[in-house]
Amino acid sequence: MTDVLHQMFSIVCNQGAAHTWAPGGALLPCCQRCTGLYVGAAVAMLLWGTLRLQPGARCLQLHGLLLAQMVPLGLHWIPQDAALRTASGVLFGFGLVPFLWLAPSRVLCLQQDWKPWKTRFYIAALTLGALLLPMLAECGGGGVALLLTWLAACGLVALATATVAALGMGIVSLLVAKYTGNCKKHEGDSEVYQR
Amino acid sequence: MKPNPIHDLACATIGAGALLAYILACAPAFSPDGSKVVFTSISEQPNAVSIMLYDLRSHRLQTVLTQPSGNDKDLAGMMLARWSSDGKRILAIWQGEKQLNVLAVPIEGEGPSQLYKLPKQGSESDGPLTACMLYPPPVIGEHLFVSGLQVCRLNLQTGETILGTGTNGFLLKNWGTNLFYASVGFPAQNVLEIGRLAPDTLALTPIQKFATTLQGAMLDVTADGARCAISGETNGVPHIQIYRGGALLKDIPVTLGTNVVTLGCLRWAADGETLFAAYAGGNSNTCGVLEISTQDNTQRVLPLWHSSKHGDATIPYALGLSPDAETLAVSRGLDAQDGALFLIHLKGRSWLSRWWNGMKPGAQSFFVEGREVTKVSLPNPPQSAKATSARTNATSVKSGGEGVRK
Numbered sequence: 001m002t003d004v005l006h007q008m009f010s011i012v013c014n015q016g017a018a019h020t021w022a023p024g025g026a027l028l029p030c031c032q033r034c035t036g037l038y039v040g041a042a043v044a045m046l047l048w049g050t051l052r053l054q055p056g057a058r059c060l061q062l063h064g065l066l067l068a069q070m071v072p073l074g075l076h077w078i079p080q081d082a083a084l085r086t087a088s089g090v091l092f093g094f095g096l097v098p099f100l101w102l103a104p105s106r107v108l109c110l111q112q113d114w115k116p117w118k119t120r121f122y123i124a125a126l127t128l129g130a131l132l133l134p135m136l137a138e139c140g141g142g143g144v145a146l147l148l149t150w151l152a153a154c155g156l157v158a159l160a161t162a163t164v165a166a167l168g169m170g171i172v173s174l175l176v177a178k179y180t181g182n183c184k185k186h187e188g189d190s191e192v193y194q195r
Numbered sequence: 196m197k198p199n200p201i202h203d204l205a206c207a208t209i210g211a212g213a214l215l216a217y218i219l220a221c222a223p224a225f226s227p228d229g230s231k232v233v234f235t236s237i238s239e240q241p242n243a244v245s246i247m248l249y250d251l252r253s254h255r256l257q258t259v260l261t262q263p264s265g266n267d268k269d270l271a272g273m274m275l276a277r278w279s280s281d282g283k284r285i286l287a288i289w290q291g292e293k294q295l296n297v298l299a300v301p302i303e304g305e306g307p308s309q310l311y312k313l314p315k316q317g318s319e320s321d322g323p324l325t326a327c328m329l330y331p332p333p334v335i336g337e338h339l340f341v342s343g344l345q346v347c348r349l350n351l352q353t354g355e356t357i358l359g360t361g362t363n364g365f366l367l368k369n370w371g372t373n374l375f376y377a378s379v380g381f382p383a384q385n386v387l388e389i390g391r392l393a394p395d396t397l398a399l400t401p402i403q404k405f406a407t408t409l410q411g412a413m414l415d416v417t418a419d420g421a422r423c424a425i426s427g428e429t430n431g432v433p434h435i436q437i438y439r440g441g442a443l444l445k446d447i448p449v450t451l452g453t454n455v456v457t458l459g460c461l462r463w464a465a466d467g468e469t470l471f472a473a474y475a476g477g478n479s480n481t482c483g484v485l486e487i488s489t490q491d492n493t494q495r496v497l498p499l500w501h502s503s504k505h506g507d508a509t510i511p512y513a514l515g516l517s518p519d520a521e522t523l524a525v526s527r528g529l530d531a532q533d534g535a536l537f538l539i540h541l542k543g544r545s546w547l548s549r550w551w552n553g554m555k556p557g558a559q560s561f562f563v564e565g566r567e568v569t570k571v572s573l574p575n576p577p578q579s580a581k582a583t584s585a586r587t588n589a590t591s592v593k594s595g596g597e598g599v600r601k
């Protein structure tokens with residue numbers, strides 16, 4: 001099964017051995033940054049699903065910053081080590097999710113009201129994830145390797161699904177709104193999406 | 196926030212676009228680490244030798260440099276190719292009449308090529324000078340280390356050269372910043388000393404010394420320098436011996452049928468357990484690679500092409516192992532006919548990768564002993580060049596550093 005995962009990740013990751021975690025001697029199927037990205041995305045997706053968070057304008061702006069940090073770090077404008085590479089992947093993974101979450105959650109009526117404790121919990125999870133994941137990958141054994149491999153695989157599948165769903169549902173919603181004339185009225189809350 | 200389908204679709208597009216940009220930037224095609232092979236080949240031009248660059252990802256073969264070759268009596272026409280540490284320049288090294296030439300050629304068109312001339316030490320018949328061409332000079336950081344009566348360190352940025360103490364031998368190779376030398380003939384002609392050379396001070400630190408009865412020996416050391424493999428013949432039978440702490444650890448006789456076998460270049464894998472040896476001859480009269488597990492002495496024979504004559508004394512190719520130890524490059528660039536670069540995939544590739552590579556022109560794949568081999572045919576040299584006798588050449592797989600885009 002691990003071989004299948006290695007092959008699956010070979011499509012999206014260069015799997016350079018010099019930049020790949022090997023907890024307990026087992027090489028993970030993707031590089032350090034991709035590990036952060038896919039594990040981070042899996043955790044973020046779980047949080048958005050269970051906490052029923054609602055991505056508002058401020059939220060999207062802040063997550064846009066998380067995406068933007070990949071430019072200087074991904075292009076190696078800033079010197080970085082393995083931990084920073086992984087942390088930047090985690091931040092990027094967290095940054096992606098609300099953008100992909102918005103359209104499907106509206107169509108499926110998943111969003112709920114904002115509550116302060118949810119935000120605090122989310123920020124704490126994001127910070128801890130960025131800090132703890134590199135430590136876990138560096139100090140962990142075979143169990144950690146297995147856990148991270150499967151979390152990364154879940155993250156990859158979840159991101160692929162969310163991307164297709166977000167684009168698909170976004171287009172469908174736009175077409176529905178266009179034909180019903182509600183595109184710019186902003187009325188009736190999510191009624192138009194429920195049709 | 197009130198629902199707006201245009202806003203939602205824009206957000207989805209931003210997310211999908213960012214993810215796609217990341218994946219494209221991370222895809223194998225964008226990583227230069229271990230993605231290119233450089234090797235020496237007979238040029239398409241008459242009486243010339245070229246340094247060729249092959250991109251494993253794009254399957255693009257290009258000529259980096261062409262240099263007129265001399266006659267067969269001297270080494271003037273023989274060029275070696277090495278990578279700079281950052282993988283941005285190719286170092287072409289060849290012997291002139293009065294100096295050793297090192298030409299640094301940028302491969303991405305950044306800046307001009309730089310030529311450095313190092314003074315020759317001794318005559319062409321000296322062993323160390325020949326060894327310099329058999330064991331490609333190591334590159335560590337900004338420095339190129341050249342064997343000679345004295346070790347010479349060339350700064351590839353400033354051109355500054357520093358001479359060290361005499362090794363009475365030659366530099367073998369470097370594993371990272373570990374630089375190893377082999378010293379021969381002291382106190383007896385058959386005694387070899389393997390040691391470490393400090394890149395900064397050029398100080399020598401012996402690791403082990405042993406006497407060998409093998410003739411025509413080729414050497415390689417493991418990454419920690421503890422074990423040394425040596426190939427050669429004794430009583431007409433090829434052997435590979437492994438020494439540790441000055442004592443013979445293993446003696447592996449190599450027999451491929453009843454015909455004569457000649458062993459050539461040796462390469463330890465990074466794990467320090469697997470050894471690759473070039474061979475020619477055997478019952479099937481082929482040239483290829485032996486993959487030997489030093490744990491249980493099992494040998495996997497990987498024949499690559501038919502030899503022109505039995506027991507060819509000079510193995511007309513060398514081996515290069517990629518940094519990820521997944522690909523072994525074998526060049527036949529200086530052989531008289533059917534010049535080719537062979538890439539042996541030591542780790543199974545996915546069906547998708549095989550299918551994609553099969554779509555690309557210029558390369559064909561086949562399987563030997565369970566290993567997939569990609570053969571890249573080289574342009575045919577002119578007839579006059581075909582008559583040139585085969586020589587040992589070098590193959591070097593690019594090893595990227597921190598400059599690699601991941």
